[in-house]
Amino acid sequence: MSNWLEQLLGKKTKSADQAKERLKLVLIHDRTDLSPALLDNLKNELLAVISKHVEIDPGAVVINLTQDGREQRLVADIPLKSARRSRSG
Amino acid sequence: MVAKVVTVTSGKGGVGKTTTTANLAVALATLGQKVVCIDADIGLRNLDVVLGLENRIVYDLVDVVEGRCRLRQAMIRDKRLPELYLIPAAQTRDKNAVSPSDMSRLCEELRPEVDWIFIDSPAGIERGFRNALAPADMVLVVTNPEVSAVRDADRIIGIVEAEEKGPVRLILNRVNPNLTRRGDMLNAEDVLELLAVELIGIVPEDENVIISTNKGQPVALDGKSRAGLAFQNIARRLMGENVPFLNLDSGDGFLKRLTRLFRSGGTMG
Ligand SMILES: Nc1ncnc2c1ncn2[C@@H]1O[C@H](COP(=O)(O)OP(=O)(O)O)[C@@H](O)[C@H]1O
Ligand SMILES: [Mg+2]
DSSP: OOHHHHHHTTOOOOHHHHHHHHHHHHHHHHHHTOOHHHHHHHHHHHHHHHHHHSOBOGGGOEEEEEEETTEEEEEEEOOBOOOOOOOOO | OOOEEEEEEOSSTTSSHHHHHHHHHHHHHHTTOOEEEEEOOTTSOOHHHHHTOGGGOSSOHHHHHTTSSOHHHHOEEOTTSTTEEEEOOOSSSOGGGSOHHHHHHHHHHHTTTOSEEEEEOOSSSSHHHHHHHTTOSEEEEEEOSSHHHHHHHHHHHHHHHHTTOOOEEEEEEEEOHHHHHTTSSOOHHHHHHHHOOEEEEEEEOOHHHHHHHHHTOOGGGSTTSHHHHHHHHHHHHHTTOOOOOOOOSOSSTHHHHHHHHHHTOOSOO
16 A cells, blocks of 8 residues: 555556656757757767767766756766876886 | 736646636635736637626627727626626637737726736637736746646746746646545646746635536635635735645645745746
8 A cells, every 4th residue: 555565566656756757858848849859969969079079988978958947958977088098007 | 006917827728717717806806805807718708607797798808909898898897796897808709809919008007996907818829828918917827737737837837938927826726635645646746846936826626616617606705615715825825925725635744845845936036
């Protein structure tokens, strides 16, 4: 019956939670006019430009739209590979 | 007197705009305020039947705008209350018969005469909605705890902010506490987090709304039902009173959390 028991038994997420998660994404895209496909293009172009100047690992890059009040923010976390230096032993 | 113009809107149809307009107007009039409500839903008028004033219509909004009568003549007085008036929508015209500047002019004429002007907006984001929005000092966005209603509310809030017609206040209508409790309906906290606006009322799903609408007697006329009480509370909040939210969810610390959320303030100005 209780929440934790349901979670323990791996019951499926409550429908209200599903509604909330789905709405979060829908609202971000409605507000910015950025579809998931457009966002993907944007990410790829951004990575291409950055790669011209510094070495990055595309697999480690995280670029997301997040909500801050009624404002949307494009947040990019792009770890840079350390420059290959000849290390003195 | 300098009236405050309050536009009630939603984007989606059937969420409770007309019910809210009628009940807030009644509740404020009960508190001794002088209130005019305008039905801006031209072609689909309903505020008259919800208020129970449908048999007294002679002139309508379009008659005023087109100069066939004076403003006073189109104001139907509700005899149950000292100072409540309705300006009905035209039923046989299309919404282009009125323009946003017509609405602004009309409200300017009314403003010195009354305390509150309520405008019941049609659904959608077209001309009728623009008409309702044009003179607004405050916008009440009505929504239901349900995906399409919340999504449409977000669109509307975006437009209202872009037009700088704030402040926006949210009314969450038709809340079903049983569904909320078992996690099958978005709760007020969820909706506030998604929409990031300030809440001014939570109205439960209540069969008394349907019964009273059948009779043409808005629930807020007596505060015995939960919905009636909820509308009266919103009216008092509009008057600047600090009224706690109804405890629809008789369980956990929901209300405390909600109060905190409310106090910490939305990002709205
Ligand atoms: N809190 C409520 N509880 C029960 N029924 C409601 C409630 N609010 C509105 N309704 C009903 O929902 C329907 C749509 O309401 P209405 O005010 O006409 O919506 P709108 O003007 O947004 O189209 C009406 O039948 C009304 O009686
Ligand atoms: Mg309506």
